[in-house]
Amino acid sequence: MSALIVMGTLGVIIGIGLALASKIFYVYVDPLVLAVEAALPGANCGGCGMPGCSSNAEAIVAGKAAPNSCVAGSAELAETIAALLGVSIEAKEPDIALPGCTYGPDKADLKYRYDGIHDCRAVSLLSGGMKVCHVGCLGLGTCARACPFGAIHMGPEGLPVVDEKKCTGCGTCERVCPKHIITLSSITRRIIREYTTDDCTTPCQRQCPAGINIREYIHQIAIGDYNRAVQVIKERNPFPTVIGRICPRPCETDCRRKHIDEAVSINALKRFVADYERENKNRVLPFKAPSTDRKLAVIGGGMEGLSTAFFSARLGHEPTVFEATSQLGGLLRTAIARNRLPLEILDWDIEGVLEMGVKVQTGKALGKDFTISTLLADGFEAVFLASGGWDNRLARGTGSDIESSIPGTYLLIDLLKNNAASETEIPIQDNVVIAGGGKSAYDAAKICKDRGAKEVTILQRGVFPDDPEDLDTLQKLGVRVIGNSGICSLKGTDDRLESLAYADLSDLTRTAIPVNVLFLASGRFPELIFVKIKPEESKEPEMNGPVAWEGISPYKQPAYKEEIGLLSEGDPITDMSAAIKAIASGRRGAVSLHKVMYELDLELSANVLTPNFPVQDVDHLDHVIATPRQIMRIEKINNAEEQEIEKGLDENMAKAEADRCLQCGLICYKQTESTIAPAHLFTTADIPESSFSGTEWKAAKISSSDVNRIH
Secondary structure: OOOHHHHHHHHHHHHHHHHHHHHHOOOOOOHHHHHHHHHHOOOOOOOOOOHHHHHHHHHHOOOOOOOOOOOOOOHHHHHHHHHHHOOEEEEEEOOOOOOOOOOOOOOOOOOOOOOOOHHHHHHHHHOOOOOOOOOOOOOOOHHHHOOOOOOEEOOOOEEEEEEEOOOOOOOOOHHHHOOOOOEEOOOOOOOOOEEEEEOEEEEHHHHHHOOOOOHHHHHHHOOHHHHHHHHHHHOOOOOOHHHHHHHOOOOHHOHHHHHHHHOHHHHHHHHHHHHHHHHHOOOOOOOOOOOOOOOOEOOOOOHHHHHHHHHOOOOOOOOEEEOOOOOOOHHHHHOOOOOOOHHHHHHHHHHHHOOOOOOOEEEOEEEEEOOOHHHHHHOOOOOOOOOEHHHHHOOOOOOOOOOOOOOOEEEEEHHHOOOOOOOEEEEEEEOOEEOOOHHHHHHHHHHHHOOOOOOOEOEEEOOOOOOHHHHHHHHHHEEEEOOEEEEEEEEEEEOEEEEEEEEEEEOOEEEEEEOOOOEEEOOOOOEEEEOOOOOOOOOOOOOOOOOOOEEOOOOOOOOHOOOOOOOOOOOOOOOOOOHHHHHHHHHHHHHHHHHHHHHOOOOOOEEOOOOOOOOOOOOOOOOOOOOOOOOEEOOEEEEOOOOOOOEOOOHHHHHHHHHHOOOOOOOOOOOOOOOOOOOOOHHHHHOOOOHHHHHOOOOOOOHHHHHHHOO
């Protein structure tokens, strides 16, 4: 009996203990995670980048992975998972692994031969690896061994080769490559991409505002594939025929051949293949991402606006360009001599933009025929403003007109120039903000006060005013002056401007202030992206009700990535100084639109490549034979004002000029002499770290017997 009591007591104690343990150590499993995991195929292949399907399910539910992240699943699987999450899924072009090194280890310069663990990650720990180039491929095939689908093998030149049919875009190769040589690529990734210090960029490419892959399109010309050359150019430049005639050619100033003779005629080669496309009437169009069914509006049919629309269309969106005049082209149609840029050349490239799916409405002026809010109300998800500068108004013959491209926003010059005559045209309301202008802003502040403004605020990027008398006068008028500040965003409802946010440039704190009228001291309206402000969750959006909007800046060009606010340093104060810069700005505008719509971060990475960022380069060339540069032909013409003077390169000249290209990498280049540099054998201790930035150590053939005595 006592034994039964003891056993019963122990059973009760154990039961209570187990009950308490289940409460203490209970692990909650989200039923949504279980549902997603059940939908996954259970292959545990690792292609998603997770240890298994369970981890991928948790990442999908947490928003860290997409519903279509399972590379072993079908499109139907992605739709099933999206339905479980209560979200929709858009079509997306596949990611493909893309090697990014120019020369294999056998041809590239070496620091030493490595005889340790046969893995790129191990080699990279030793001062960056065996190559002189800090970012070059090490050629040991770690990416090929890591690929779970056998889509990569090492080619005869010691560089990875990707089988696009087998590649699933899982990113395993990208994660194991210590040099970031092999990365994922897609149409969207290529458009969005800003070059970083990890990329193998060439001097000419770094100087090109649009970042065109110059080495590759010249290579395609050299092998006679002109259509492919045009396609490479149009990856970053939708106007190759135009730019081939009017570009200031910053790329040629840094061409590496300058160390031997003269730069390659890069722009003339661009013109050659673009003219080849036009003369053969065989339009070459770059690839597009799948349709997203998202409508965008672009205001302004100049180079920047058309480029924004072009790249937006390539990202899969549906852009419509609104142009105030009857024709597209902006200042290129009116301000450039016809013997430099015939209109048929301009029209040919514009037609190519439209063939990408860009819609156009000409004769439609912002503020007269439509407004920002009406576009947003009509179903456009975002609006991009690229209306140009005051000089554009002069070209349109409307220089004396006062325009307000942004609700409640005017150019300061219109207020100062037409003080007496514009009382009714520029209504001065209670809260006025004047951005920039220096001492001109003081005169404008007095005018606004005289016209009844209750609050006048001057926002200056510098520390103003520097004259105590000016400050005293403004204080007596009740004008507030805020220095060291930059406008970050505007907000309004329908056609009313209601507030702006500015940042203190010293500590980046943001402050919102009310504003009804904003004057800009620049000669142009800045590029802005306008989107609807989402209503609070507690409020139901009213059908056909007021449209609340916000205007924000696209991200800055990398050279000025630290700048904050509208019309900061690096932003144009009238119009673009070169068409190629307008094209580059258009791509950044399209990328910014894309990111804003998908709520992605606009910040650039810390290692984005800028002109002042130190990168490896060379200061001399070895074993390169000097060859003469091909010069474009000039022919006698009857009408010098209407006919082109320069006739471009013929095919033989183009191929000869393309052969002059050294097909550079970061520091590597094609040698043209047969002389072989003497072999240099070193241990790691023999080579100072300071020597790794040049081409002092030449590639050499090393026998197997030599390898045995190299550390």
